[in-house]
Every structure is written in C-alpha cells, then in structure tokens.
Amino acid sequence: MIVVEESVKHAMEFVKGIKSGSKVAIIHGHDNDSICSAAIMYKLLKDHNKADVKTVISEFNFAISESVLDDIRRMKPNYIIAVDLSDINVEILTELRNTGRVMIIDHHVPKGYVKITYVNPRVYDKNIYIPTTYLAYKIYEKFLDPRNILWIAGIGVLSDMGMKNCDDLFDNIKKMNKELVGDNANMDEILFEKSLLGKLSHMFNSARVVGGIDGSVTALNALIKADGYQDVLNGNFTEAKKILGLQGLVVKELNRLLKDFEKRGKKDKNLAVYEIKSKYNIKSLLASVLSKTVNSRVIVIYQKSGKYIDVSFRRGSSMVNLNEISNNSVKGMTDSNAGGHPVAAGARFPARYIGKFLASLKGI
Template identity: 25%
Template sequence: MESESLEPAVEYLKNIDEDDQVAIIHHWDMDGTSSSVIISKILEKLRGCPADEVTIPAKRAYHLSDEDRQMLEDKTKILILDFNLAADELEDLNENYGDVLVVDHHNFDRVPDVPFVNPREADADAYVPCSKICLDIASNFGLEDDLRWIAGLGVIQDFGVSSCKDLFEDLEEDYEAYLPETLEQQELAKNCEYGRYSSVLNIKPYRDSAHFAKLAYQALMSSNDLKELEAQEAYRKIYEVYLEMQDEFNIAVEDYDEDREIDRQKMVIFFELESDFHITSSIATNMSAKTPEWIHLVVQRGEEINVSARCQSGRVDLGELMQEALPEESLEDGAEAGGHRKAAGASMQPEYYEEFKDNFKHLI
C-alpha cells in the first residue's frame, strides 16, 4: 500500500509507550495470526515489549462479546486486525474503552471515526491480505526484511498470492529450498514446505481455536526465522493436532463426491459434514480450487449451522450473497454472514437453514 494510506497506523504505533496496556484482537485464521505477530514485533521494537494481550474473539462472530469487552476494560490501546467489526461498534470501543486502530482488508459498512487502514477505502475491489498490509507498515520501522516470512504464511492461507507476487519473489532469496518452482497460489499452498508450515499454523480448523491461536502466536514470536519454527514447543503441539485434523479432512474429501447435492443449472454444490474440527472452510477451499466456476457451500451442523462458501472465479460476490440469503427473522436470533467476493461464511440457528439455502439458490 502507499505510505500515505498507512500513515494512520504508523502514527498510532509511534504513540504507544511502555506504560500503555495494549490488546490485539485478530481474526481466527492464519492471516489474522500473522498480522498480530507482525504488529506485536513492531511494538516490541518501539517500546521494548510486545502487546499485553493477543487473542481472537471469544465467539466466532463478527462482533465482540461481553467476555471480550471485559478483557478490554483495563486496556488503553486496542488494535483490531483482519476482523471487520461494524463502524458503530468500533466507535463505541474507542469512546468507552481504549484508543482503537483498525487494520483490515474486508468490505466495510462505512469508514469509522478511528485510525483506519484498509485498501478497499481507495479501491473497493482491492484484495490484499492483512498480513501484507501489516508488513508494509513494518517497512516504516525497518522491519520488513525480518518479518517478510511471517507475512507470507498469512498471505498463502488467505489466497492472496496473486496480489503479492513481489513478496514471494523476495522470499525466494532466503527460502528457495522451501518454495515451489512456480510461485502460484496452488503450488505455494499444497506443494512446498513453506506452505506446510502455513497450513499447520492456520488455527481456523482446530477445536479450541483460542488455545491454538495463542500457541501459533507464541511459536512465531519466538522464531527469528522460518527455520527455527520446528524447534518451538508451541509449534510441535499444534502439529500433533494438525495430523489428527488431516485425517478427518481426508475422510470428508472422500465423502464429498458421494454425499454432495448438486444444482447443475445454478452451478452450486451443497455438502454437509460432521466433524469435531472446524473444517468447512478447508473443504470448500479444496474443492473450489478444482472447479473454480462452481460455488461450493460446505455446511456443518451443531448447536448452530455454520456455512463456508467458495467460488474461485469470483463470478458472484459471495460476501453479499451470504448476507442477502439470511432470512430476515434469523438476524434477530444472532445470524451473521460476510466475507469476500470469492470466500465467505455464515452462521445461523438450525431452523433457518433451509430458508437460507432456498434464498441463496434463488439469488444466484
């Protein structure tokens, strides 16, 4: 991003001192984790210590719970990374808790009256993962070379390689043996050692995401280099569960062809799975990469319905579709939806799912 667009974040970080109580709240995926580590390492350089609290929201929802707000009560600085809270909520946090900074790349309802960095403010169609934006911020503090490897991990899992080609070309200088011959999204995600590290640390599928988010953060904060990761006890703890999760993922992939529901006219596929892991997004991403023009919706039933949607070609705007498909009455019961053009999600009470499904197909 242009340095002028990054200025709100640069100035905000410069004004944090050692007496501030700093909280980072980030999205429950690898892009969010990478972003939190990059910003915390900037703070470590500027004030001698990292953020005081780094966490994902207590619930997988695009708002903060009472538990989150309780954690923020003694904080003087609050950084929201890769997590698209509504402008009203951001301004409320800024007024009633600590000073807020937002670094994000999702669609937003309006620009909040707080320090705000988002490439979509200048270009609604821009797609730059938050970890790359945070790396651009780090370049203002002389840390770009030290933190580039962390940003790359987030960019891969957020399917942002095509918008960050220079990042991976630079990474080749130090990590050629860890990267594929072709620096393309699919190759980086699936066919190289670097992508494997990114997959292991992507805490989104794990049962206790908050616990594993902290482990991933610890592993990255303790490493000065990609080659140090596997020496970290926190990384090894994540890797053990990653292997277990991969077994469930492989079973779901095997069941996909047999159990999916296909609407050939609309070019949309619905697939329901049962798992103790949050693997809907992983399955949807995997399948959509094979058939980029098709829309894949992967559904997981529990106390509530969770849906992950993917369409790699971007022929529809999934973020808007998922929001529009939610039944109006479901919103009063806490239903939520959102995301990007090519990747989005939704959650709702089970009684609203069939209507959501019908609405979605009607809207395509």
C-alpha cells in the first residue's frame, strides 16, 4: 500500500538515527494492538540498534497520562516512541520533545503534531483502516527478517479487526506459520473464532481483562521474552504461566454479564446502555460481543474505575461515527479523554459527570 510505505519512510529515518546504547522509551496503552506494536518496536531497537529500551504504560488506553511524564523524567531517554495513543495534548507533547526526539506511530484520526516524526497512514488517506501493529511490522521488516515476529504482528492486527486490510501479513503468516491460520480465509471474524491466532489473541486480551494495567504489562513482557508463540503456550516463563488459563475466567464472566445485560440493560432502536458491575476490565470485550447481537444503532458499555468512569462505544445497526460521538459525550468535562474510530471508540471521565454523560447520549 502506497500510503503505508509513505508513512513508514519517516519511521525509517528515525530508527536509523538511534545509535547503539541510546536510551529509548516506548509509551503504549493497554490493548493488544498497543502492546504488540510496542513489543515489535522493542525487539527491533534491541536487536538491530542495540539500544537501551524501556517500555512505559499509560494509565489511559488512548492518551498519555501524567504518570508517564514522571517515568520519562526519571529515565531521561534520548528517544521517545508513542504507539497507538490517539490523544496527546500540547503540554505533554512539548515536555516529551524537550526531553528527546519523538516519534508517534498511530492509526487514529490524524492530529496536527509539529516538530516530531509522525507515522499515520490516515494523513494520506483519511478512510484507510490499518492497525498500529501493522505499521510496526512494516517498519521492522525494513531492517530485519520479520519471520520471528509474525505471530506478534498477527495477534495485534487481528485483535484490532484489521487483518482483512493487511493481506501481505496474512500471506506471510500462512506461508511461514500456517498452523496459526490454518486453511481459513482472511476474514477477521472467522480467524478470531476458528484459528490458533484467534486463540492467542483471546489469551493475551484476557490478561488485560483480568489484570487491568498490570495484566497488560504482563502480556507485553510475555511478547518481549518469547522467542515464539510456543513459549507462551508451553508456559516457559513466569509471564506465560500467568496468561495461560485466564481465558476460562473471562468466558465465565462474559456469559454472566450477557445474562445480566438482558435484565438490566436499557435498549431501544437507537441506543443500548449498560453499566458493568465486575472486578474485571471487560467492558470493551462485552461491547464487541453485543455489537453482533443487539439491534440498537449504538452500544454504550461503562464501568466505574476508582474515581473515573471508563466507556466503550460500539456500532450496532448503523453507520454513525463513534469517534465523534465519544468526543461529544465528554465535552466540557475537565480531566476527561475520548477517541477512537468510527466503528469503535472509548472515553474516560470523572465519575461526578455521569449524569451529564448519560444526558449527552439522548440525542443519538
């Protein structure tokens, strides 16, 4: 794809400038696309550049939190790479730029960032849908043989439902690791349910669902430590052992919540709204499952997390733009964030605004 190649050119120059021993911080979110893109960039910079690489997880899945800045101040990296984070405000970006050279690799609605390296194919084609992991994969293959990270690229891209748009990755997986996809066609829904790659995607997502931020860190460390997916399936190290078996817990909780949604969820032709009561961070998974079965135009699943409310938006029987809806839902709320894609988006805001948030949904 020409737009991807054009985007990756900028990243190639950035990577070429990283010298052996340079300190690099990779900032990432929580979901599979974010941790897989972080893992691929980590492996590239460790193996090719011989850099001193550290990963830093944000409190937010789609924005950079203040805690990240604290880590960056302590680390004093020469280079900073942010992956799959759609909302980086001017003040935070300015501090990052004042610390080291910055590259952002993303696939959300483009922002007008300046004085950084910006890798986003939607700068060239606003309608293209390419997961961040695929961009990391294309960067990696410019420098190293990608066969050892194909499974990681596959997990990240499939988890963001983007494999159908990344035919060359699918073809390479089928050629070099056919057992991951079998004889299945390149269709995300089928691969999710019927392939080993789908099983691995569910497994790594379960770490985040059950363990929250700590679970995402565990999953990322497993990706970094593993020489191949077999290391994870065989439980060859501590992080792999932690991940194994979590999917059963998630399936059990998901089934409980689906039954509870039928009792307590508020549904009409325009909107389905449901508050999760669970010890697991399962709202995104539940929203995705409901989007396939609920006839409402928009599905909104929210969950209290400390002093905040976290929200997942999914599209049901409509073509509405959830990125716009999510941003509009938190307008005027201090200490809030929102963003995503037309088909899936998220938001976070202080719990005191719950009434205002629910009122904003009435116009959908």
